[in-house]
Amino acid sequence: MIEPVFRAGETYAFSPDITAEEAYKVWIEAPAATFVAVDSNQAIVGTYYIKPNQPALGAHVCNCGYIVAKHARNQGLASLMCDHSQIQAVSMGFLAMQYNLVVSTNESAVRLWKKHGFEIIGTLPKSFRHSRLGLIDAHVMYKLLT
Amino acid sequence: MIEPVFRAGETYAFSPDITAEEAYKVWIEAPAATFVAVDSNQAIVGTYYIKPNQPALGAHVCNCGYIVAKHARNQGLASLMCDHSQIQAVSMGFLAMQYNLVVSTNESAVRLWKKHGFEIIGTLPKSFRHSRLGLIDAHVMYKLLT
Numbered sequence: 001m002i003e004p005v006f007r008a009g010e011t012y013a014f015s016p017d018i019t020a021e022e023a024y025k026v027w028i029e030a031p032a033a034t035f036v037a038v039d040s041n042q043a044i045v046g047t048y049y050i051k052p053n054q055p056a057l058g059a060h061v062c063n064c065g066y067i068v069a070k071h072a073r074n075q076g077l078a079s080l081m082c083d084h085s086q087i088q089a090v091s092m093g094f095l096a097m098q099y100n101l102v103v104s105t106n107e108s109a110v111r112l113w114k115k116h117g118f119e120i121i122g123t124l125p126k127s128f129r130h131s132r133l134g135l136i137d138a139h140v141m142y143k144l145l146t
Numbered sequence: 147m148i149e150p151v152f153r154a155g156e157t158y159a160f161s162p163d164i165t166a167e168e169a170y171k172v173w174i175e176a177p178a179a180t181f182v183a184v185d186s187n188q189a190i191v192g193t194y195y196i197k198p199n200q201p202a203l204g205a206h207v208c209n210c211g212y213i214v215a216k217h218a219r220n221q222g223l224a225s226l227m228c229d230h231s232q233i234q235a236v237s238m239g240f241l242a243m244q245y246n247l248v249v250s251t252n253e254s255a256v257r258l259w260k261k262h263g264f265e266i267i268g269t270l271p272k273s274f275r276h277s278r279l280g281l282i283d284a285h286v287m288y289k290l291l292t
Contacts, residue, residue, distance in 0.1 A: 015202035026201075055172075056161035057275045058247055058284075095281070096273065100246075101204055122268025124288050127242065129203045135241070138204075140286055142270055 001044060001069040002027060009131030011106050012065065016131060027065075032092065037068075037081055045072035048081045050088060053098050061142075062094040078109075082116045089145055096144045103128050104137040118143045147190060147215045148173060155277030157252050158211065162277060173211070178238065181230065183223055191218035194227045196234060199244045207288075208240040224255075228262045236291050245287040249274050256285065264289045 002023055009016035014026060027049055028034050037046035048066040052059035064085045068077045089097055097118070102110055104123065114120075118141040126135035148169055155162035160172060173195055174180050183192035194212040198205035210231045214223045235243055243264070248256055250269065260266075264287040272281040 009203055013200040013202060013204035018202075054159040054247060054273075056159060056164075057155055057277075058159035058273060060275060060281075061270070061273050096271070098270065098273070101200060120268075121270055122266075122286055122288075124207070124244065124267055124286075125242070125290055127200075127204060127207050127244070127288075129206060131203075135206075140268055140270075142268075142273075144271055 001047065002067055004070060005067050009129075011103050011109070013101055013128065032062075033088070035081070035084065035088070037077055039072070045069045046077045046081055048085055050085055050092070050094075052094075053100070060094060061096040061098050062089045062092070063098055063100060064089075078112055079116070082112065086116070086143075086145060095146050096142060099139075099141040101128060102139040102141050103130065104139060105130065105133060110139065110141075113141050116143070147193065148213055150216060151213050155275075157249050157255070159247055159274065178208075179234070181227070181234070183227055183230075185218070191215045192223045192227055194231050196231055196238070196240075198240075199246070206240060207242040207244050208235045208238070209244055209246060210235075224258055225262070228258065232262075232289075232291055241292050242288060242290045245285075247274060248285040248287050249276065250283040250285060251276065251279060256287075259287050262289070 006014050006018050031049035031051040034049045036044045039045050046068045050064045053061045053063040066081050121140045121142045123137050123139050128138040130136050152160050152164050153162050177195035177197040180195045182190045185191050192214045196210050199207045199209040212227050267286045267288045269283050269285050274284040276282045
């Protein structure tokens with residue numbers, strides 16, 4: 001589920017050539033917690049991680065990343081995971097959530113995060129090397145949770 | 147030189163209780179390179195690190211952190227290190243430089259980075275837990291180098 005997203009190099013900064021071991025590290029081991037969403041057959045159809053975005057004096061702001069399985073898209077799953085992650089974040093003591101690099105061409109994500117109360121704090125010119133489009137802009141998005 | 151800055155908890159997110167080992171790791175080991183500035187007696191009066199700010203598809207944007215020894219402040223040293231770091235960044239192949247968490251109360255830093263062509267891309271509300279002031283805003287600052 002994660003592999004095609006990382007391989008595409010269109011939404012996450014991780015190398016399109018990332019190994020399974022490295023992907024396990026960044027998605028499962030490094031974060032504070034990782035969740036999966038399952039369908040009615042208990043098959044995994046989505047996942048997200050949550051972690052502090054900065055060390056100690058910035059550790060009250062969390063960062064999350066979300067992936068929905070290709071066959072399960074456009075059913076509101078990203079939206080459900082975004083809601084879940086915010087509730088989870090508050091219960092873990094986080095006061096805000098930050099997305100550091102929302103690729104500007106990922107319009108459905110930008111629209112969805114806005115709908116969930118995230119603001120585009122600013123746009124970083126040419127900060128993402130898109131596999132097909134080359135250097136493009138990415139947004140910093142942010143939401144105070146309490 | 148670094149210790150009083152980290153202990154103060156007013157400009158960097160690292161824990162004010164950071165150990166020497168952890169500080170060595172974040173300032174010397176984790177970055178791609180770390181430099182020191184010396185005075186005419188070869189005494190160290192400043193230091194900065196440079197590292198990629200994101201993995202692979204964002205690794206063309208670097209991040210730097212700078213510290214000037216207390217007794218050597220207000221002599222243009224941060225400015226010299228900022229210039230040096232930009233030249234160094236270009237020679238290392240970086241295309242842009244990003245400061246992720248410029249504490250809003252650190253007005254001399256904000257003014258200096260602006261003077262050096264960095265823009266405030268956006269401001270993250272309450273993203274820094276200042277040792278004396280509590281939760282305060284911090285800026286994301288950014289400059290295209292080429």
